[in-house]
Amino acid sequence: MEDVDPPPLEDESAVSARPKRRFLRRLVNRLMLLLLVLAAMPLGLMLLYAVAPPVSNLMLARWFTGQPVTRIWTPLDRMAPSLPLAVAASEDSRFCLHHGVDWVEVRAAIRDTDEDGLPTRGASTLTMQTVKNLLLWQGRSPVRKGLELPLAVLADIVWSKRRTMELYLNVAEWGDGIFGAEAAAQRYFRKSAARLTPAESARLAAILPNPIRYDAEKPSRYVATRAGRIAARARQQSLPCL
Structure with missing residues (x-):
């Protein structure tokens, strides 16, 4: 073998x-x-x-820390037409022209920097602000900004312009614990958002950069001047995408 x-x-x-x-x-x-x-x-x-009322990260943070939140979800067609015009004039004048990110303003912000190389102007669109409020976190962070851009482009595909504006106006912070246009209108002017005048809408838009510091009901000289400029721009603003 x-x-x-x-x-x-x-x-x-x-x-x-x-x-x-x-x-x-x-x-x-x-x-x-x-x-x-x-x-x-x-x-x-x-x-x-796209179909359900959302909750912003700031609202969640306040709930988790036991702080009050006032928000009354209100459809866009129950808000005064002057409000989205004023907010767009203040925050995003090219709202109907861009696709979530306004690259014209982004390039301008990159070009216009101070002696330390920091941008002297913002380029955040209403879409980007809405994405930040709903999906990301607050504060200045290159990582957050890097995520904000592609998410804003995606959001512009998923949401209509009308829905984006509706979301923004319902989650924007308009005071300490005051979220959304309806709560802001009742807090500052004791009326519904549907009955806001163009001047009142401009004052609400004027305090958006710092709603904790500024008051729409008793505007400082700065807020009053800013509101006047916003009202003038809003009269020339059109939002055909809504």
């Missing part, structure tokens, strides 16, 4: 490496799954907010 050589013994180092490779494969697969879930979450929330 012919002798048969036994099969060669497997290298012990190769045998011991197998569990490590399996562990690394599982780890990579789980990380990829986590990244897919994280990428899908903003889209899922955008689809939800």
Whole structure:
């Protein structure tokens, strides 16, 4: 009977490496799954907010810390037409022209910097502000800004311009614990958002940069001057996309 050589013994180092490779494969697969879930979450929330009233991150933060929140969800067609005109004139005059990000203003902001290289003007659109309020976090952060741009472009695809404006006007902060146009109109002018005059709408838009510091009911000289400029621009503003 012919002798048969036994099969060669497997290298012990190769045998011991197998569990490590399996562990690394599982780890990579789980990380990829986590990244897919994280990428899908903003889209899922955008689809939800296309039909349902959302809650902003500032509202959630106040609830978690036991602070009061006043917000009365109000459809856009129950707000005075002067309000979106004033807000667009103040915050985003090219609202109907861009696709979530106003690259014209972004390039201008990059070009116009001070001696320290910091931008002297903002380029945040209403879409970007809405995305920040609903999907991201507050504060100045290059990481947040980097996420804000693609999410704003995606939001402009998912939401109509009318829905974006409606979302913004319902989640914008207009005072300490005051969120949305309806709550702001009742707080400052003791009337519904539907009955706001153009001058009152301009005053609400004027305090948006710092609603904790400024008061629409008793405007400072700065707010009154700013509101006058906004009202003048709003008279020339048109929003055909609404």
